[in-house]
Amino acid sequence: MKSKIDEIIEKQNNTDRSDLLDVLQEIQVIEGYLSEEAIIKTSQYFKLASAKIYGIASFYDHFKFVPQGRFHIKVCNGTACHLANTSNLRKEFEKILKIQHGQCTRDGMFSIEYVPCMGACGISSVISINEEYYSSVKPSDVKDMLENLRNTDDRID
Amino acid sequence: MIFDIEVNNKIIKAKKGETILSALSRNGIKVPTLCYMEELAPSGACRICVVEVEGQPNLVPSCAQPVEEWMRIKTHSPKVIKARKTIVELLLSNHPDDCLYCERNGNCELQKLAVELNVLERRISGQKGKQKADRSGSSMVRDPKKCILCGRCVRVCEEIIGVSAIDFIKRGNHCEITPSFQKGINLSSCINCGQCIMCCPTGALYERDHLPEIIDSLNNPAKHVIIQYSPTISVTLAEEFGVKSGKDINGMINAALRKIGFNKVFDSSFGADINTIEVANELVNRIKTNQNLPMFNSCCPAWVKYIEQTHSHLIENLATVKSPQQIMGKLIKGYYAETFNISANDIYTVSVMPCIAKKFEAQREEMTHKGITDVDAVLTTRELARLIRLYGIDIMNIESELADTILGTRSSAGKLFAVSGGVAEAVIRTSFNLLTGKDLVNFKIIELRSINKGRKEFKIKAGDYEIGVAVVSDMINAEKILNEIKNGRNDIQFIEVMACPGGCVNGGGQPIPSRKEDIKARIKAIYDVDDKESIKFAHKNPQLNELYKNYLGNPCDENCTTILHTSFNKRDVLL
Numbered sequence: 001m002k003s004k005i006d007e008i009i010e011k012q013n014n015t016d017r018s019d020l021l022d023v024l025q026e027i028q029v030i031e032g033y034l035s036e037e038a039i040i041k042t043s044q045y046f047k048l049a050s051a052k053i054y055g056i057a058s059f060y061d062h063f064k065f066v067p068q069g070r071f072h073i074k075v076c077n078g079t080a081c082h083l084a085n086t087s088n089l090r091k092e093f094e095k096i097l098k099i100q101h102g103q104c105t106r107d108g109m110f111s112i113e114y115v116p117c118m119g120a121c122g123i124s125s126v127i128s129i130n131e132e133y134y135s136s137v138k139p140s141d142v143k144d145m146l147e148n149l150r151n152t153d154d155r156i157d
Numbered sequence: 158m159i160f161d162i163e164v165n166n167k168i169i170k171a172k173k174g175e176t177i178l179s180a181l182s183r184n185g186i187k188v189p190t191l192c193y194m195e196e197l198a199p200s201g202a203c204r205i206c207v208v209e210v211e212g213q214p215n216l217v218p219s220c221a222q223p224v225e226e227w228m229r230i231k232t233h234s235p236k237v238i239k240a241r242k243t244i245v246e247l248l249l250s251n252h253p254d255d256c257l258y259c260e261r262n263g264n265c266e267l268q269k270l271a272v273e274l275n276v277l278e279r280r281i282s283g284q285k286g287k288q289k290a291d292r293s294g295s296s297m298v299r300d301p302k303k304c305i306l307c308g309r310c311v312r313v314c315e316e317i318i319g320v321s322a323i324d325f326i327k328r329g330n331h332c333e334i335t336p337s338f339q340k341g342i343n344l345s346s347c348i349n350c351g352q353c354i355m356c357c358p359t360g361a362l363y364e365r366d367h368l369p370e371i372i373d374s375l376n377n378p379a380k381h382v383i384i385q386y387s388p389t390i391s392v393t394l395a396e397e398f399g400v401k402s403g404k405d406i407n408g409m410i411n412a413a414l415r416k417i418g419f420n421k422v423f424d425s426s427f428g429a430d431i432n433t434i435e436v437a438n439e440l441v442n443r444i445k446t447n448q449n450l451p452m453f454n455s456c457c458p459a460w461v462k463y464i465e466q467t468h469s470h471l472i473e474n475l476a477t478v479k480s481p482q483q484i485m486g487k488l489i490k491g492y493y494a495e496t497f498n499i500s501a502n503d504i505y506t507v508s509v510m511p512c513i514a515k516k517f518e519a520q521r522e523e524m525t526h527k528g529i530t531d532v533d534a535v536l537t538t539r540e541l542a543r544l545i546r547l548y549g550i551d552i553m554n555i556e557s558e559l560a561d562t563i564l565g566t567r568s569s570a571g572k573l574f575a576v577s578g579g580v581a582e583a584v585i586r587t588s589f590n591l592l593t594g595k596d597l598v599n600f601k602i603i604e605l606r607s608i609n610k611g612r613k614e615f616k617i618k619a620g621d622y623e624i625g626v627a628v629v630s631d632m633i634n635a636e637k638i639l640n641e642i643k644n645g646r647n648d649i650q651f652i653e654v655m656a657c658p659g660g661c662v663n664g665g666g667q668p669i670p671s672r673k674e675d676i677k678a679r680i681k682a683i684y685d686v687d688d689k690e691s692i693k694f695a696h697k698n699p700q701l702n703e704l705y706k707n708y709l710g711n712p713c714d715e716n717c718t719t720i721l722h723t724s725f726n727k728r729d730v731l732l
Contacts, residue, residue: 036338043732049321049346050731051337058326065338 004030005038009045020046024057033064069104069111071149076126078117084124085139090114092139096146109150163229177219178206181232188232189241189270191358192307193220195673197316203307205244205270208232216240242274248305249276250283252359259303259360264669266358267305288333293341296349296365296516301333304361310334310353317658319633320463322347337731346466346730348459349514350632350656351665364513364666367534368544374505374533375418381499384414385423385485386509388567389575389661390538392682393511396668396675397542398553403678405686408557415558417548423489424560425508426571428481429583431488432456433570433695434705435478435721436580437587438712444622444650449473451627451642451649454580456480458518459656461725463632468639469727477722481574482508482515483524484721486531488564491720492708496563501529509536511575511664514656523723537666566700568692575683577630577660578605578613581653585617585626586694592619600693606684608677611658612638616648625649631658 008026012019020042027038034057043050057063075081075090094100097110104111120126123135129149137145158173164186171180176199181188191203199221207216211229216237231237248267256262290300308325311334315321322345323336336345354362374380391407400406407424414422440452455461455476464471479487486508490501508515518524519532536544545552559565570586573579582602589597604615611631617624625648629635635654642649657663662679663671692698710716 039338040731049315049324049337051324051335051345052315052321054337054339055324055326059328 003037005041009041012045015046017046017048020048020053020056024053024063028063032068033066035067064102066102066104066111067108070109071111071129073110073112074115074118074128075112076116076118076120076124077114078121078124080117080121081124081126086125088139089125089127089137089142092142096143110146160226162224162226165230165232171224173224175224177208177210177217177222177224177228177230180224181208181219181230186232188219189273190220191266191270191305192309194309194312194356197312200308200312203244203305205241207237207240209234209237238274241270242276245270245274245276246279246281247283249279250281251285252305253285253302260363261357261360261669265360291342292365293343294347294349294365294517295343295520296513297342297347297351297354298363298365299342300361300363301335302361303359304334305359306332306334307358308334309356309358310362313352313356317631317633318348318350318352318656319631319636320346320348323353340731344731346732348462348466348632348656349517349665350459351513352657354513354665355663355667355669355671364537364540365516366540367507367516367536368540368547371505371507371534371536371544372547374507379503380505381420381503382418382505382507383421383423383489383493384419384507384509385425385428385482385489385564386410386414386541387482387511387575387661388424388426388429388572388683389511389664389667389679390509390541392575392679393538393662393667394542395553397539400553401678402675403682405682406552408559409552409555411560412555412558413545413550413552416550416555417544419507421493421561421563423485423564424567424571425481425485426567426574427564427698427701428483428485428488429456429571429574430568430695430698430701431484431704431721432478432481432574433580433583433587434701434712435717436476437584437591437695439476439478440584440588440624440651441591442713444624450647451625451652452476454584454651454653455723455725456574456580457655458512458514460632460635460654462514462517462728463635463656465725465728466730466732471639472725472727475725477718477724479524479721479723480515480518481571482510482535483518483531483723485564486519486524487720488704490529490531492704493563505533506531507534507536508532509538509541511538511661511666512657513537513665515666523725538668539666542668562700564700564704566698568695568698568701569687569690570693570695571698572683572686572690575661576680577655577658578602578628578653579660579683580655581605581615581626581628581651583695584651584653585615585624587696588624589617589619590694590696592622596694601687608659608680614649623648624651627652629654630656630660632656 039053040050043053101114118126125137127134127137159170161168162171169184188206191205192200201218201221206219208219209231210217286302288301292298323334326333326335336342374382392405395404395406396402411422443452453475486506489506494501516535519535524531570583573583582605605613605628612634613628615626627649659676663676
């Protein structure tokens with residue numbers, strides 16, 4: 001069976017290096033991260049070494065090399081949010097979820113990432129969960145928020 | 158066009174189009190460099206080569222800036238020296254302070270720069286790296302803590318070898334050089350050529366040490382320790398002891414090895430002669446039956462691994478003959494052991510090679526039979542120099558001796574295995590004899606002897622057949638020739654590939670630094686041996702003919718095949 005990665009690569013019509021980032025981005029949109037398989041397939045298509053592709057991709061924070069959770073939490077790390085005490089917010093997330101920046105919980109439910117300014121300094125502290133934004137989040141809100149998210153998970157296991 | 162420029166208040170000549178650095182070094186002005194590599198495009202990453210050009214607001218990197226007529230340059234002004242010193246201080250700020258225990262102590266470019274720039278105290282202190290050394294490779298160790306990110310290894314691997322097993326990952330102060338997915342070097346596409354070690358300025362890359370095992374065996378009275386050394390060692394070892402490159406100290410090496418306590422000393426050139434005979438016979442068979450052509454040499458383990466991992470459909474084209482090292486190992490544990498009635502289990506074989514891929518080759522599965530490994534330990538030229546120093550032998554002042562005879566007499570064709578083009582030359586000399594029954598009169602094949610070319614071709618008529626030979630050094634050229642063959646080129650019957658530029662004389666185990674002029678001198682020394690010695694054809698080696706008569710039988714026959722030939726398999730690596 002053709003994987004989604006194959007489909008993305010087969011769509012391409014030139015093997016010029018300048019298209020490399022587009023392909024990697026497209027794969028990440030669909031898969032959520034760049035798996036080894038994805039990098040190796042891309043490297044075969046562009047006739048570049050996988051070490052090179054990994055090197056290029058790891059230059060950008062945008063590219064992830066581990067799968068993301070069902071709920072991907074981004075905590076703003078910009079100046080305004082920092083002054084609004086996001087460091088405590090981060091600690092709260094880390095305490096409850098027992099994961100660090102760039103990691104995912106074992107059940108695959110939550111992953112967390114600290115990002116630069118999201119451009120909503122007026123309503124700091126800002127976090128985004130699966131691209132949905134929450135304003136003025138306080139550390140005390142975190143526990144309920146995570147509990148709600150867990151309950152809204154509609155996956156059938 | 159040649160014009161004048163002013164450097165340090167003096168007028169020097171410069172050529173149009175060259176860089177400031179090349180104009181300076183031609184005129185005897187030394188500017189330190191780190192990331193600069195002579196044959197590759199400048200990268201200008203390290204900035205240690207900066208100079209002051211009047212009228213320019215900033216210091217310019219001399220390795221990248223083309224020289225211009227109006228330039229007035231200062232190479233050692235206070236501003237320049239301060240900048241260079243700061244760069245070195247910054248590089249040292251996160252460097253582990255273990256120079257005394259470092260592989261490259263005394264031979265480290267960073268250490269030398271620190272001395273040159275009079276860095277006597279730690280002015281800037283940074284956070285030290287916590288990465289662990291990667292000891293997964295069978296032939297090399299990578300210690301990222303000592304890496305200064307000059308990028309020379311990355312460039313040599315990509316632009317000269319064409320493998321790209323390592324690259325920069327991440328950025329800023331998280332930047333590192335690692336194989337793909339930050340995995341061990343053993344899983345990567347590294348072919349163990351060791352060119353990265355040759356160009357590493359610090360101790361971040363070095364060969365896997367086999368010395369302790371060898372010393373243990375030397376001290377074990379139950380072990381019969383036998384050493385063989387590659388044809389290349391005799392012309393390069395002297396450099397490690399401060400002698401000008403290109404001096405042949407073959408006899409002294411024999412004497413020194415005996416003094417260290419090796420029971421027998423053999424010259425691997427004998428193995429090279431056997432390799433020549435077998436390869437020539439195999440080539441002639443393939444030409445006559447027109448099968449699996451072009452045939453590739455199989456004596457370069459880096460090239461063999463490259464074929465196994467990248468072009469596994471071409472494995473059939475590799476000669477099935479073992480490399481000289483493995484042939485010698487097999488004969489020592491077989492023929493020699495039987496002749497002298499010693500159990501193969503009590504024999505410990507050591508080889509000295511100019512190459513770190515040989516360490517990998519000795520550990521290949523195919524090279525062990527019934528628990529007996531043909532070659533137990535492999536030393537590089539550098540390690541042998543260390544061993545000689547450790548045993549307190551003044552190698553430059555001892556009497557010459559001959560190698561042991563039973564497996565030690567060589568033809569000068571065997572010696573040629575040291576240089577790119579030499580294997581092909583030796584094989585042609587013997588194949589010509591096999592095809593025509595006569596020996597080549599012009600045994601020197603000048604077309605294969607030009608030093609500067611990474612790729613050479615030659616055609617010869619032998620009887621009813623024409624043999625086309627292509628010789629490649631620098632792996633990147635091999636890819637080109639394989640492409641031509643894929644596109645239908647069929648006038649080449651034999652392809653000799655040596656992964657390292659110039660052949661084994663510039664192998665990954667040779668003295669550091671191996672500059673271009675050193676390599677030329679070494680190649681010349683090898684060709685001198687070929688000029689001087691009387692036996693110039695592998696098939697004229699009397700001891701070898703005796704060995705074939707008494708023990709091996711006819712070349713490429715069943716007995717020879719079990720002893721001297723091997724097989725290759727597809728290899729799964731992270732390409």
